[in-house]
Amino acid sequence: MDLNTTSNNNANGAVAGKTVNVNDLTSFPPNGSWLVTYPSSGDINVDSQSPDTFQKFGLIRLPSELGGSNKDASAFVAYSKVCVHLWCSPNYDPQKSSNPTYETYQCPCHGSIYQLPKPDSDGNLIDAGKAIEGPASLQAPPTNAIPMLTLSADANGDLWIEIPQWDVDHNGVIGYGRNYDSYQDYILPVAQGKQKAPGEP
Amino acid sequence: MSKPQEKGNVVSRLYQWIKDGLDRTVYMGVQYTYPKRFVSPLGYLGVLTGITFLVLGITGGFLMFYYQPTLAGCGSLTCAFASIERINNTVPFGWLLRNIHYTASNAMVLLAVLHMYYQYFSGRFKIKNEVLWVTGVILGIITGVEAFSGYDLLFNQRAGLAIEIGSSLANASPLVGGTLRLATFGAGFTDFVLRLYAVHVFILPMIMIILVFVHFPRYLVFDLPVISTVVGGLFLVAAIFPVAVGIGYSPSNPQLTIPEWYLTGIYALLRTEFDKFVMGGLMPALLFLMAIVVPFVDTSKKLNWKDRPFFTALGITTIAQILITTGWGFYINPNTNLPTLSRLYVDPALYFSSMLGVTVLSFAFTYAFLRYLKAKERVRRAVAPMGPLLTKKWVFIVFLMLVGAQLALNFFAWTAALTNLNAMTLFDVGAILVTFGVIMHLYRYSQSLPF
Numbered sequence: 001m002d003l004n005t006t007s008n009n010n011a012n013g014a015v016a017g018k019t020v021n022v023n024d025l026t027s028f029p030p031n032g033s034w035l036v037t038y039p040s041s042g043d044i045n046v047d048s049q050s051p052d053t054f055q056k057f058g059l060i061r062l063p064s065e066l067g068g069s070n071k072d073a074s075a076f077v078a079y080s081k082v083c084v085h086l087w088c089s090p091n092y093d094p095q096k097s098s099n100p101t102y103e104t105y106q107c108p109c110h111g112s113i114y115q116l117p118k119p120d121s122d123g124n125l126i127d128a129g130k131a132i133e134g135p136a137s138l139q140a141p142p143t144n145a146i147p148m149l150t151l152s153a154d155a156n157g158d159l160w161i162e163i164p165q166w167d168v169d170h171n172g173v174i175g176y177g178r179n180y181d182s183y184q185d186y187i188l189p190v191a192q193g194k195q196k197a198p199g200e201p
Numbered sequence: 202m203s204k205p206q207e208k209g210n211v212v213s214r215l216y217q218w219i220k221d222g223l224d225r226t227v228y229m230g231v232q233y234t235y236p237k238r239f240v241s242p243l244g245y246l247g248v249l250t251g252i253t254f255l256v257l258g259i260t261g262g263f264l265m266f267y268y269q270p271t272l273a274g275c276g277s278l279t280c281a282f283a284s285i286e287r288i289n290n291t292v293p294f295g296w297l298l299r300n301i302h303y304t305a306s307n308a309m310v311l312l313a314v315l316h317m318y319y320q321y322f323s324g325r326f327k328i329k330n331e332v333l334w335v336t337g338v339i340l341g342i343i344t345g346v347e348a349f350s351g352y353d354l355l356f357n358q359r360a361g362l363a364i365e366i367g368s369s370l371a372n373a374s375p376l377v378g379g380t381l382r383l384a385t386f387g388a389g390f391t392d393f394v395l396r397l398y399a400v401h402v403f404i405l406p407m408i409m410i411i412l413v414f415v416h417f418p419r420y421l422v423f424d425l426p427v428i429s430t431v432v433g434g435l436f437l438v439a440a441i442f443p444v445a446v447g448i449g450y451s452p453s454n455p456q457l458t459i460p461e462w463y464l465t466g467i468y469a470l471l472r473t474e475f476d477k478f479v480m481g482g483l484m485p486a487l488l489f490l491m492a493i494v495v496p497f498v499d500t501s502k503k504l505n506w507k508d509r510p511f512f513t514a515l516g517i518t519t520i521a522q523i524l525i526t527t528g529w530g531f532y533i534n535p536n537t538n539l540p541t542l543s544r545l546y547v548d549p550a551l552y553f554s555s556m557l558g559v560t561v562l563s564f565a566f567t568y569a570f571l572r573y574l575k576a577k578e579r580v581r582r583a584v585a586p587m588g589p590l591l592t593k594k595w596v597f598i599v600f601l602m603l604v605g606a607q608l609a610l611n612f613f614a615w616t617a618a619l620t621n622l623n624a625m626t627l628f629d630v631g632a633i634l635v636t637f638g639v640i641m642h643l644y645r646y647s648q649s650l651p652f
Binding site: 035046048049050051052053054055056081082085086087088089091106108109110111112113133134135138175 | 272273274275276277279356361362365366368369370372389390391450451452453454455456457458471472474477481540541542543544545546
């Protein structure tokens with residue numbers, strides 16, 4: 001398995017340098033978010049100094065009502081920090097997550113809002129990272145959803161980032177977009193361990 | 202002039218020798234005029250724009266001593282931002298240079314726009330001046346890009362967001378977008394900040410200097426009192442409104458930031474949520490295209506704005522539209538309880554109807570005003586010529602007072618510099634330059650008096 005560890009920065013940009021464990025609900029509680037660098041240089045100091053948003057992702061532990069307390073990788077989503085509208089950096093606002101489809105991952109420049117995964121009528125989570133309001137939501141698919149990383153957890157519960165497939169049907173193209181159903185078709189099954197990422201034995 | 206002067210002392214002979222030598226150079230192809238009396242600076246706003254360019258070149262050159270166009274390796278801040286902070290807080294006279302540079306950049310954009318509109322309304326761009334006009338528009342665009350690239354170099358939060366938006370707008374342009382983005386943005390911010398630096402300090406200034414040779418007419422007004430006053434005024438503004446460095450850019454939690462005043466128009470256009478390339482690229486391009494084709498459309502032999510009602514009204518319309526769009530870009534609903542989107546949203550229906558309304562109003566106003574002027578002209582009475590404002594005695598008194606003030610200001614500036622009172626130093630130096638301009642003008646004025 002050729003996987004990359006996550007290198008975690010806390011929301012202030014200072015380096016936390018911790019491995020995320022899906023079983024640990026205290027150091028990274030539901031409805032929290034950390035800044036992640038991918039690909040990581042391997043040196044936490046170098047990562048924290050790099051302002052390159054094309055290598056930054058908002059790692060979000062979902063609110064409990066969306067499965068944020070689950071002890072697997074499906075409790076997390078990792079959204080690109082590059083808005084597909086004009087490449088500003090959206091932020092996760094935990095206070096606005098009481099209504100989980102509104103105002104959670106929002107761009108400060110022109111106000112595009114990306115939703116967290118949303119339960120459908122059967123209770124399955126779908127369409128993570130789709131822009132629901134603002135200029136990004138008015139762009140034609142696949143340029144209306146934010147690229148995401150594919151996450152998985154190992155036997156110890158440590159969170160890993162799978163090697164991304166940078167095309168619109170998998171992890172998306174950063175700064176361009178993603179087909180938002182790739183979450184339920186590819187990213188979520190891998191996180192739940194139901195499907196293997198490409199290249200994995 | 203070609204024969205060397207035999208008479209006079211050493212100084213005047215040396216002066217004559219240098220002048221004869223310069224006669225063969227390109228500088229003497231331009232005829233400089235030092236007006237004998239005060240003439241309206243509106244006629245030579247281009248020269249003043251050039252003077253601010255010179256101020257920017259000098260201050261910018263010194264800023265290059267300490268600015269670092271790199272990102273990683275300077276602790277928790279990027280090197281670019283850390284070096285700006287160092288220039289601002291530690292480097293001797295760095296605060297002064299940075300504030301003069303910033304204010305001069307704003308002044309240059311403003312003067313270039315005013316220069317364009319004066320040439321437009323006075324009709325001077327017509328009749329064999331088409332090449333000058335078109336190169337002027339291109340110089341104006343480059344001035345804008347130069348200002349934009351300058352404020353990106355700070356790498357504070359506003360710069361970071363502006364870089365992202367600028368490069369994604371380039372990327373959104375059809376056909377050339379991807380190549381353009383790769384050429385400017387490279388593999389990311391580290392490439393970009395270095396390229397931006399090269400563009401800002403060398404490539405664009407070089408292009409501007411080359412274009413200026415095509416843009417300058419052969420007769421230039423070089424009015425020292427006004428130039429000194431303008432440069433001094435620029436220092437005064439820089440001293441009274443110093444600009445903060447801001448906070449260093451970090452992608453972790455950027456907040457709502459309004460761009461510089463010459464870009465808020467584009468910001469308002471983007472907030473209408475229509476297609477980004479159309480609003481952020483084509484709409485501004487339309488304005489520049491209009492400016493470029495004007496001398497080929499307005500081909501009448503009439504120069505005065507009063508005789509060209511349609512083009513006068515068109516000019517007024519563009520001014521009104523630019524002012525409204527720019528103002529709109531600054532406005533963000535102050536109610537922070539509202540979602541960011543509804544605070545930012547510019548309703549296109551409201552925006553475009555106001556653009557249409559302002560067009561109708563501008564045309565109606567211009568035509569009505571011109572009719573009023575014509576009616577007034579018929580009943581115009583002769584105005585008695587003015588006598589001299591100051592007598593010989595008062596010219597002497599004011600002159601001595603100004604020289605005294607000049608000496609006092611020099612002392613104040615010196616003490617302020619010694620005690621590290623940056624804003625005070627800058628203010629005093631500005632006041633010295635303004636006083637110098639007034640003294641020069643007074644001297645010129647006294648020459649016209651019957652002594």
